[in-house]
């Protein structure tokens with residue numbers, strides 16, 4: 001893990017309007033990676049959009065916005081909240097230290113700057129940030145396929161469910177299961193079974209239509225797809241195409257299986273914003289699961305749709 005954390009070049013953003021400070025910091029930090037600098041907060045936010053830095057060194061007093069405000073803004077944005085912010089200050093006011101931590105600052109360095117202290121602190125924070133990012137990634141990724149894992153699916157489902165209600169947009173969920181996979185494993189062995197799951201996972205990710213659509217490994221030989229802002233009609237044809245895509249992978253199935261090549265079954269369901277107002281996010285998954293069961297019952301290698309039922313407490 002240490003190697004992975006250190007392998008990429010880090011990106012450090014200095015936000016300070018004092019050019020002498022910028023020059024001193026650049027000299028102290030250039031060995032740690034790429035150093036960029038902004039002279040005010042407006043410039044800084046543009047640079048952050050271009051690329052998320054691994055560390056921000058922030059002057060407390062900027063010409064257009066207070067450093068504390070800049071830090072609060074960053075900590076309130078999902079994409080920047082985990083970036084460590086190190087304040088640079090000559091402020092000796094009582095209580096200032098608390099203010100830095102109150103707005104989510106990682107630490108502060110007092111002027112006059114000591115280049116070795118700056119470099120040491122920066123290095124520690126970059127390493128922490130990298131390690132946390134890596135852990136986050138590992139916690140949300142299925143190790144075998146590289147797809148999003150069940151945890152990511154559950155989290156994203158909860159987010160999209162709320163959005164469905166708030167923005168009055170439908171939300172479609174599909175569950176996919178590899179057909180007669182036990183026969184595949186029994187015939188070819190577990191390692192070949194893993195390779196088969198990986199091939200299907202790659203095909204599913206290649207077939208994703210939009211960046212917002214989520215493809216996850218739901219568990220075992222099951223996958224789950226999330227289509228935000230999408231009606232059932234918008235997804236049906238795509239799912240039919242997925243059946244063909246998997247068939248065309250031409251993965252030879254076990255001799256005892258119904259089809260010569262590996263196939264999948266799909267169930268899907270759509271939640272409208274009206275339903276989101278009175279149901280749970282799991283109701284749409286349950287409905288998709290019910291539809292998957294129907295696909296299996298009807299002979300596999302097919303797509304079925306099921307309406308979201310009212311929860312038992314409402315029926």
Ligand SMILES: Nc1nc2c(ncn2[C@@H]2O[C@H](COP(=O)(O)OP(=O)(O)OP(=O)(O)O)[C@@H](O)[C@H]2O)c(=O)[nH]1
Pocket residue numbers: 177178179180181182183185189190191192193194197219220221296300
């Ligand atoms: N190789 C491999 N096999 C897995 C993995 N996860 C689950 N399986 C296997 O997938 C098989 C699923 O079998 P079943 O649930 O009986 O279903 P099936 O044989 O696919 O039959 P249908 O779903 O009815 O078409 C089991 O043999 C599991 O051991 C995995 O990560 N790797």
